[in-house]
Amino acid sequence: QLSKRLARVGELVPEQSRLADIGSDHAYLPVALVLQKKLNFAVAGEVVTGPYEAAKKQVKKNGLTDQIVVRLADGLDAIEKLDKITAVTICGMGGVLIRDILDAGWNNQRLQGNERLVLQPNIGEKPLRDWLTVHGYTIIEEDILEENNKIYEIIVASRQEVRVAYSEKERLFGPILLKKQSPIFQKKWQGELKQRETILAQLAKAAGDQQARIQQIENELTEIREVLQ
Ligand code: SAM
Structure with a gap:
């Protein structure tokens, strides 16, 4: 079987x-x-x-x-x-x-x-x-x-x-699958879409965290420079 x-x-x-x-x-x-x-x-x-x-x-x-x-x-x-x-x-x-x-x-x-x-x-x-x-x-x-x-x-x-x-586009989705747009095709690409949205959100969050860290270091630099003057 x-x-x-x-x-x-x-x-x-x-x-x-x-x-x-x-x-x-x-x-x-x-x-x-x-x-x-x-x-x-x-x-x-x-x-x-x-x-x-x-x-x-x-x-x-x-x-x-x-x-x-x-x-x-x-x-x-x-x-x-x-x-x-x-x-x-x-x-x-x-x-x-x-x-x-x-x-x-x-x-x-x-x-x-x-x-x-x-x-x-x-x-x-x-x-x-x-x-x-x-x-x-x-x-x-x-x-x-x-x-x-x-x-x-x-x-x-x-x-x-x-x-x-x-x-x-045809090489990514499949020329015939793209025309048929079956429910399984829809399900696959809904999943692919979600996956990419999650990655993008994670990247944006990481960029935000990095931005906060940069700000913190810049503040520290200012403080140190002030003391050293
Ligand atoms: N074709 C079957 C199927 O679809 O159920 C078996 C798939 S199995 C996951 C992949 C098989 O391909 C393995 O047995 C592996 O040893 C074989 N394989 C991988 N690379 C190969 C190659 N270059 N030449 C021949 N067989 C290869």
Whole structure:
């Protein structure tokens, strides 16, 4: 049984893709999608041995060793040309880490540029959208959902003939999320607003305290100078 978050990611993976799930941990996503018969080939990549072993165990337990290859590799190095990967999922990490994984794969050509990317950053969506924009990706779908009191965004991107120039605002909020303005989106940004208001109030208070301290020292200086005259 997948989490709501991973189930939604799975829905956004096209039917019969050849999937690379990077940072697969227990390989829950590829295992579920192959069991659903949505896919019949996937690579589960992991850079840490513990999760890599867990992924291998999970695949074996479900009798899927013919369909799912588990590889111990850094990021997109898990992909080999012969895999003919058509979709990549990178989920449950920070957006900056996802961006760095994509960038490394872009530079060493593990990423061909024609794969569908389904990305689920936990934070740092803006730097990830910046990277996608610079590298000519179009954001073709986005979703936002809440699970266990956490809000998650999902970004689906692919490179299209016509390049889209996303504005700063679209890269921060998400071009599609911004249009949809769902209740969860509203909740997320209400929270972000509150957080920034609190920071601003704290900074103003600190500035006030500092001002009082400056005044006190200035008064003391005046007193000392008067005595020394
Ligand atoms: N993708 C799963 C999910 O969304 O539930 C697991 C998320 S888990 C929090 C992040 C996983 O990414 C960890 O198992 C970690 O070892 C792996 N990871 C982090 N950096 C990685 C990298 N450069 N290459 C491959 N895996 C990586």
